[in-house]
Amino acid sequence: MPHSERIYSIGVDIGGTFTDCAVVGDDGSWFTGKVPTTPIDRSEGFFSAIEDAAASQGMSIEDLLANTQRLAHGTTVGINALVTRSGARVGLLATKGHGDAIRIMDNTGRVTGASIEEILDYSRSGLPVPFIDGGDIVEVNERIDSNGEVVVSLDEAEVSALVSKMVAGGVESIAISFLWSHLNPDHELEAARVVRSSYPGIFVTCSHQVAPRIGEYPRTMSAVMNAYIGPLMEAYVDNIRSRARRSGYLHDVVFATGSGGLVDADTVRQYPILTAQSGPVSGVLACTAIAPKVGFKDILTTDMGGTSLDACVVENGQAVVQDEAVIERHQLYLRRIDVESIGAGGGSLAWYDEVTGTIKVGPQSAGAVPGPACYGRGGTEPTVTDADLVLGMLSPSATLAGGVKLDLAAATRALERLGDKCGLDAVRTAAGIVRIVDSQMEDLLRRLTVQKGRDPGDLSVWAFGGAAGLHAGVYSRGLGVKNLVIPMGDLASVWSAYGIAVSDMSRTFQLPLYLESPLDPRALSEAFAELERRATEYAERILPEGAQIQLRRSAELKFALQFYSLEIEAPEGDIDAAYAASLVDQFEERYEGRYGAGSGYQAAGVTTSTVSVSVTAPQSRDVSTHTLLAAGGPSLPESERAVFWPEVGEFVDTPILDGSRFAPGGWISGPAIIEYPDTSVAVRPGDRADVDSMGNVIVTIAKHGLRIATSQQAEVNVAQVGAAVRSSGKESS
Numbered sequence: 001m002p003h004s005e006r007i008y009s010i011g012v013d014i015g016g017t018f019t020d021c022a023v024v025g026d027d028g029s030w031f032t033g034k035v036p037t038t039p040i041d042r043s044e045g046f047f048s049a050i051e052d053a054a055a056s057q058g059m060s061i062e063d064l065l066a067n068t069q070r071l072a073h074g075t076t077v078g079i080n081a082l083v084t085r086s087g088a089r090v091g092l093l094a095t096k097g098h099g100d101a102i103r104i105m106d107n108t109g110r111v112t113g114a115s116i117e118e119i120l121d122y123s124r125s126g127l128p129v130p131f132i133d134g135g136d137i138v139e140v141n142e143r144i145d146s147n148g149e150v151v152v153s154l155d156e157a158e159v160s161a162l163v164s165k166m167v168a169g170g171v172e173s174i175a176i177s178f179l180w181s182h183l184n185p186d187h188e189l190e191a192a193r194v195v196r197s198s199y200p201g202i203f204v205t206c207s208h209q210v211a212p213r214i215g216e217y218p219r220t221m222s223a224v225m226n227a228y229i230g231p232l233m234e235a236y237v238d239n240i241r242s243r244a245r246r247s248g249y250l251h252d253v254v255f256a257t258g259s260g261g262l263v264d265a266d267t268v269r270q271y272p273i274l275t276a277q278s279g280p281v282s283g284v285l286a287c288t289a290i291a292p293k294v295g296f297k298d299i300l301t302t303d304m305g306g307t308s309l310d311a312c313v314v315e316n317g318q319a320v321v322q323d324e325a326v327i328e329r330h331q332l333y334l335r336r337i338d339v340e341s342i343g344a345g346g347g348s349l350a351w352y353d354e355v356t357g358t359i360k361v362g363p364q365s366a367g368a369v370p371g372p373a374c375y376g377r378g379g380t381e382p383t384v385t386d387a388d389l390v391l392g393m394l395s396p397s398a399t400l401a402g403g404v405k406l407d408l409a410a411a412t413r414a415l416e417r418l419g420d421k422c423g424l425d426a427v428r429t430a431a432g433i434v435r436i437v438d439s440q441m442e443d444l445l446r447r448l449t450v451q452k453g454r455d456p457g458d459l460s461v462w463a464f465g466g467a468a469g470l471h472a473g474v475y476s477r478g479l480g481v482k483n484l485v486i487p488m489g490d491l492a493s494v495w496s497a498y499g500i501a502v503s504d505m506s507r508t509f510q511l512p513l514y515l516e517s518p519l520d521p522r523a524l525s526e527a528f529a530e531l532e533r534r535a536t537e538y539a540e541r542i543l544p545e546g547a548q549i550q551l552r553r554s555a556e557l558k559f560a561l562q563f564y565s566l567e568i569e570a571p572e573g574d575i576d577a578a579y580a581a582s583l584v585d586q587f588e589e590r591y592e593g594r595y596g597a598g599s600g601y602q603a604a605g606v607t608t609s610t611v612s613v614s615v616t617a618p619q620s621r622d623v624s625t626h627t628l629l630a631a632g633g634p635s636l637p638e639s640e641r642a643v644f645w646p647e648v649g650e651f652v653d654t655p656i657l658d659g660s661r662f663a664p665g666g667w668i669s670g671p672a673i674i675e676y677p678d679t680s681v682a683v684r685p686g687d688r689a690d691v692d693s694m695g696n697v698i699v700t701i702a703k704h705g706l707r708i709a710t711s712q713q714a715e716v717n718v719a720q721v722g723a724a725v726r727s728s729g730k731e732s733s
Contacts, residue, residue, distance in 0.1 A: 007069045011256075016305065016368065017371065018306060018401055019042070019048070032053055033494075039368055042075070042077060074275075074278040074497070087232055091138070091166040092176075093159065093178075094137060094138070096140060096143070098179055098216065099139045113331075128329035128330055131224055149184070150187075174202060174204045177206075181219075182512050191206075207222060210273060211333035222333045233275075255274075267507065279496045280303050281337045286498050287487065288317055289502060297315075300461050306367070312340070312448075319338065321336070322337075352421040359432055359433065381418075382430075386411035386414055388430075388470055389406055392641055393682055442475040459481060461481050463484060464486070467679075469682065470681070472486075485697070488695045489659055493676070506617070509531045509534045510611070511527050511611055512610055514609065517602070525575040550618060553572070554613075556568075566587060568586050588600035648685065657675065667688060669689075674697065
């Protein structure tokens with residue numbers, strides 16, 4: 001089908017080093033774009049990535065966008081503002097006597113989000129840096145009790161006077177968090193109306209709207225952080241929308257959320273905190289769409305890009321969803337897929353710790369500017385990418401996205417300067433850097449699995465992001481994993497953007513509901529009915545007429561006197577006593593599945609805390625068709641390159657395969673490097689890589705790997721690939 005006749009969905013994911021674009025046709029075909037991120041104005045990289053994708057197919061950006069039905073964006077603008085403390089100055093309206101709630105936190109402020117070293121060393125520990133100055137917190141004379149009843153009415157004149165003083169003092173955004181507002185939001189809504197009537201252009205966040213849950217501190221922090229990034233995100237969203245229209249896009253831009261799925265731009269303008277971690281989450285969703293098609297349900301996703309490694313456990317095709325998050329050591333309510341991250345990416349800086357006399361890697365990153373030393377953009381400090389280049393994992397003649405040509409000499413000089421401090425040459429320094437970063441990533445994955453009672457040997461690792469293919473074989477073997485999957489070849493380098501492109505429109509609505517077992521069916525029914533009404537109204541407002549939607553109920557339950565709850569999916573249908581009892585039974589079964597047989601105890605009592613309804617508009621798009629792999633089958637290695645393999649301890653002449661010709665049915669045993677335009681896969685010594693029918697590279701991990709006695713193993717690999725080609729009958733011409 002000619003390109004002009006296809007209808008496209010576009011996903012754009014902005015990372016710390018590169019901005020990725022994936023374009024998916026209505027027939028499942030796809031093509032990609034990748035450009036360096038533009039930190040000063042990320043919208044420049046956003047449209048440049050789309051333009052790069054269009055150019056790869058001989059199209060203009062205007063032609064592509066004119067035939068695009070959905071333009072979706074996973075943005076890091078909000079989370080970057082939180083991390084860099086570059087948001088708006090926030091004023092907080094709090095209940096009289098409760099202005100210090102976010103300073104007191106929940107009495108765990110010294111340990112929340114802190115490293116083990118900080119927790120063990122009291123002198124290094126401390127409360128996190130606040131997002132709001134004490135002088136910008138004002139207390140309002142109002143009170144609602146724990147039953148939602150008004151005890152002290154709100155004085156609108158007082159609110160008006162307090163806000164006027166705050167704005168005159170330089171406050172740019174207002175957060176409102178009153179006690180028990182999640183049960184009765186009237187006072188917050190009245191205060192917001194007063195603020196907007198006096199200052200129509202100011203950004204206002206009510207805590208009950210962004211986090212309708214019990215817990216004054218995390219609910220207030222949710223409102224404060226949302227207000228902190230609100231003005232910045234409003235301007236960013238409006239800029240993306242207007243530029244997309246000027247470039248020929250006929251619809252509204254939609255945005256990825258941290259809980260999975262896409263929401264409309266107006267929702268993001270009002271609740272920008274929803275976008276936190278949307279990029280890594282979208283990669284997880286892409287895995288849940290593809291993995292079951294090729295026989296994998298229990299997987300460990302690992303996204304290694306330029307600045308971080310983001311990891312998530314998916315069990316039986318479902319990622320774990322949490323309603324809490326820690327950002328910059330502050331706890332807040334934020335519904336999100338449970339992705340954990342560390343500063344370990346291709347751009348992670350290696351540095352010498354004068355105190356310990358050792359080399360350390362990250363969490364600082366060279367980012368897109370100046371980037372690794374080998375990018376030739378002014379960077380002088382060595383990074384993981386520089387180490388990979390010096391070790392031969394990357395081709396010294398490679399040209400990266402944006403026309404970046406790798407500079408081996410610059411990388412070597414950077415590594416030599418670091419190595420001089422600890423008596424190592426450039427190669428041994430590079431090998432040490434790689435070993436350190438691989439160990440750090442393996443430690444994170446152990447925390448996600450072993451420390452939570454999961455056997456990583458029962459999972460397969462799915463590795464994506466531009467840097468993952470070179471490192472995943474090491475941490476997979478360390479975890480005892482049997483299979484490593486690089487999804488759909490070169491698409492792995494823009495996998496999160498692909499996940500955004502194929503995601504569904506989806507939003508979750510919540511209500512607090514406190515019931516004790518036996519659960520009251522009438523209360524459950526009323527709560528679900530109200531949420532389904534809200535969800536349906538939302539869908540009717542943002543979706544085309546006649547669009548199909550799905551409603552999904554869930555409830556959070558816990559044993560009485562316990563703190564943490566589990567989300568249980570609630571079935572459709574009438575809600576009666578049997579329905580309510582089945583929720584409790586499902587909770588106990590899920591609880592024992594998580595914590596062990598016999599750990600559940602219904603006699604202790606079960607309580608609900610929150611009920612939810614998610615509304616989803618599923619895409620009918622096929623996600624199994626690919627177009628970038630050649631039809632001629634695998635080819636012989638086109639070259640060899642000396643690669644330093646730690647398993648050997650020396651350089652080995654290693655086969656280099658063109659990934660675009662390593663097609664379904666092909667296989668090779670390591671050591672080998674499979675090179676794609678935007679990523680590479682290192683097949684470690686002793687491992688074997690096969691390509692399945694969808695183009696996924698599936699690496700079978702040898703239990704202990706192999707030590708190679710001589711570089712003649714490269715000749716063996718060439719013979720193996722040739723045999724595979726001949727046996728498949730697909731040898732290319």
